[in-house]
Structure formats: structure tokens, C-alpha cells
Amino acid sequence: MSQDIxxxxxxxxxxxxxxxxxxxxxxxxxxxxxxxxxMTLIAMLEEKFDLMLDTDDIIDMSSVAKAKEIxxxxxxxx
Amino acid sequence: MGFISKMLLKDKVCIITxxxxxxxxxxxxFFAEQGAWVFVNGRDESQVQAVVTxxxxxxxxADAFVCDVADPESVKNAFxxxxxxxxxxDVLINNAGILDDALIGMVSPAQIExxxxxxxxxxxxMSQYASRIMSRNKSGxxxxxxxxxxxxxxxxxxVYGGSKAAVIGITKSxxxxxxxxxxxxxxxxxxxxxxxMARSIPDSVFETRVSSIAMKRIGQPGxxxxxxxxxxxxxxxxxxxxxIGVDGGMLI
Numbered sequence: 028m029s030q031d032i033x034x035x036x037x038x039x040x041x042x043x044x045x046x047x048x049x050x051x052x053x054x055x056x057x058x059x060x061x062x063x064x065x066m067t068l069i070a071m072l073e074e075k076f077d078l079m080l081d082t083d084d085i086i087d088m089s090s091v092a093k094a095k096e097i098x099x100x101x102x103x104x105x
Numbered sequence: 106m107g108f109i110s111k112m113l114l115k116d117k118v119c120i121i122t123x124x125x126x127x128x129x130x131x132x133x134x135f136f137a138e139q140g141a142w143v144f145v146n147g148r149d150e151s152q153v154q155a156v157v158t159x160x161x162x163x164x165x166x167a168d169a170f171v172c173d174v175a176d177p178e179s180v181k182n183a184f185x186x187x188x189x190x191x192x193x194x195d196v197l198i199n200n201a202g203i204l205d206d207a208l209i210g211m212v213s214p215a216q217i218e219x220x221x222x223x224x225x226x227x228x229x230x231m232s233q234y235a236s237r238i239m240s241r242n243k244s245g246x247x248x249x250x251x252x253x254x255x256x257x258x259x260x261x262x263x264v265y266g267g268s269k270a271a272v273i274g275i276t277k278s279x280x281x282x283x284x285x286x287x288x289x290x291x292x293x294x295x296x297x298x299x300x301x302m303a304r305s306i307p308d309s310v311f312e313t314r315v316s317s318i319a320m321k322r323i324g325q326p327g328x329x330x331x332x333x334x335x336x337x338x339x340x341x342x343x344x345x346x347x348x349i350g351v352d353g354g355m356l357i
Contacts, residue, residue: 063285066237066240067286069237070240070241071241073237073241074192077188079181079184079185079188079234081181082177
């Protein structure tokens with residue numbers, strides 16, 4: 028469930044297909060995941076998972092795998 | 106079909122910082138009159154609650170937003186509480202500010218830190234969280250309070266003027282950065298406004314200030330509130346990155 032929501036957030040925020048959203052996908056490794064898309068992604072994650080991320084965590088969210096690790100701190104289980 | 110009277114800010118969710126007195130209080134009351142759900146910010150919980158209670162008893166809608174805007178941890182916690190009450194935010198008014206004048210040779214590091222903390226850093230801290238919530242709906246308005254001292258400078262006000270000039274840079278930068286998410290960012294630069302602070306200066310200084318104003322009178326807090334309401338409303342839907350002087354033609 029959480030995995031599906033996470034993938035959907037990436038799909039909508041980055042404008043990519045779902046198969047692209049894998050743990051190894053890194054920030055700035057594709058043109059679609061730039062700083063503007065990153066902030067859109069953050070807003071979507073906060074809304075969908077009903078949480079508020081710390082600024083340090085927003086900066087640290089450098090990959091899909093890292094996103095899961097950070098969201099886990101906020102009680103989201105994958 | 107006749108003309109329809111419409112409240113400028115009906116159902117808009119607004120946070121106003123430094124809202125318990127002076128210009129902030131005037132804005133809070135006017136925004137509530139215009140149909141907004143106002144979140145009243147201040148550091149003192151009892152002062153905030155008094156404003157909230159008054160507005161609600163007058164038929165408006167208000168809630169508390171208690172935090173020290175210069176403290177990022179305090180701001181974060183206030184936004185967490187805010188999100189438990191509202192999932193959307195339409196307007197942020199960064200009004201909180203302090204004035205602590207001194208000639209340059211007498212400025213202390215603590216004074217610089219405190220002034221920039223409240224007047225400048227707070228604008229960034231508040232806008233960080235607010236813009237993320239606003240971007241969910243691809244809509245929002247941020248209004249920052251700068252000052253005629255920030256645009257023109259004044260003797261003995263290097264720190265205050267610097268802190269307010271920085272607000273203009275923040276405003277213009279955020280306007281460009283957030284335009285793609287339809288979040289507008291503008292600033293108001295008040296002149297000499299009738300607040301407790303203005304009334305506390307010596308009579309001779311007061312008269313000198315008033316004589317420097319083309320309209321020959323001090324401004325009223327409500328005259329700032331009405332401009333803030335305009336910038337916050339859909340009437341200003343195509344206005345962003347602007348600094349609006351509200352100073353009666355004051356010269357410094």
C-alpha cells in the first residue's frame with residue numbers, strides 16, 4: 028500500500044512511468060528529477076502520507092531507497 | 106443582474122504573524138471581516154488566545170498559531186499543529202517584526218541576530234512550510250512586510266533597514282521560484298504608521314516625521330490591512346514580485 032502511494036507520488040511529481048521508480052533511482056540522475064520536481068514530490072509525499080518532513084530530510088532524500096528510509100522515520104512502513 | 110457584494114477573502118485560510126497588536130492585529134481583524142479563517146500568530150499564548158476569542162465572539166473565525174517565528178523548531182511545531190486543523194493554506198502574511206535602532210558603532214551582535222531572526226529569517230522559515238502546503242493546491246499568496254526604511258534607509262537603522270531590505274530580496278526571489286506553482290509573493294513597505302511604537306517617540310520627532318509625509322498625516326494600521334487583503338485576494342491574481350509602498354508619499 029505504502030509502496031504504491033510512494034510510486035504514484037514519484038510518477039506524478041516527476042512525470043515518469045512507474046517502472047522507472049526503483050530503489051536505485053537517484054536525485055538529479057534523470058532530467059525529470061530536478062530541484063523543482065523534488066519540491067513537488069515533497070509536497071505530494073507530505074500530503075499523501077499526512078506528515079511534515081524536516082528540512083534536513085528533504086535535503087537528504089537523494090534516492091527512492093533513501094525516501095523509504097526517511098519516511099520510515101515518520102511511521103510509514105514499506 | 107445587480108452588483109453582488111462579496112467578501113474579499115471568503116473561506117481563505119490565512120496565517121498572520123505578529124498578529125496580536127499594531128498592524129498585525131488590524132490585518133487579523135480586517136481579514137476576519139472579509140471572511141477569512143485567520144490563524145493568529147504570536148509568542149505569548151494568552152495574548153494570542155485573547156485575539157482569537159475576540160474574533161470568534163465577533164462572528165469571525167480564528168485559531169491560534171503560537172510560536173516564535175525566529176525559531177525554526179518552534180515554527181515547525183506550529184505548522185504541525187496547523188495541519189491538524191486545516192489541510193490547506195491560502196495566505197501567509199509575514200508581519201512579525203522588531204525595531205531596535207542604534208548608531209552603527211553601538212550595534213551589538215546579539216541585536217543583529219535578534220533583528221534579522223525576527224524580521225528576516227522568519228520570512229524564510231515560515232515560507233518554507235507555507236509554500237509546501239500551498240503547492241498542494243497550486244495556489245497561494247505570501248505577503249511580506251518590509252518597510253520604507255528597507256527601500257530608502259535611515260540614520261540609526263542600518264540593522265533594521267538591512268533586515269527589511271533583505272525581505273525585498275526574498276520576496277522577489279520567491280516570486281520567481283514559486284510562480285510555477287501559482288503562489289504569488291509580494292511585499293508591503295509601510296511608511297509612518299500609527300502604532301504604539303510610533304506614539305512612543307518624542308513629540309518633536311513625531312512632528313518631523315509627519316512633516317516629511319506628502320499627505321501630512323500618519324498612516325493608519327487599517328490602511329496597511331486593506332492593501333494586504335487586496336494582495337491576498339483573487340483581485341491580485343496576476344500580481345507577484347511587487348513591493349507596494351503604503352506611505353502617504355513619505356520622503357526619507
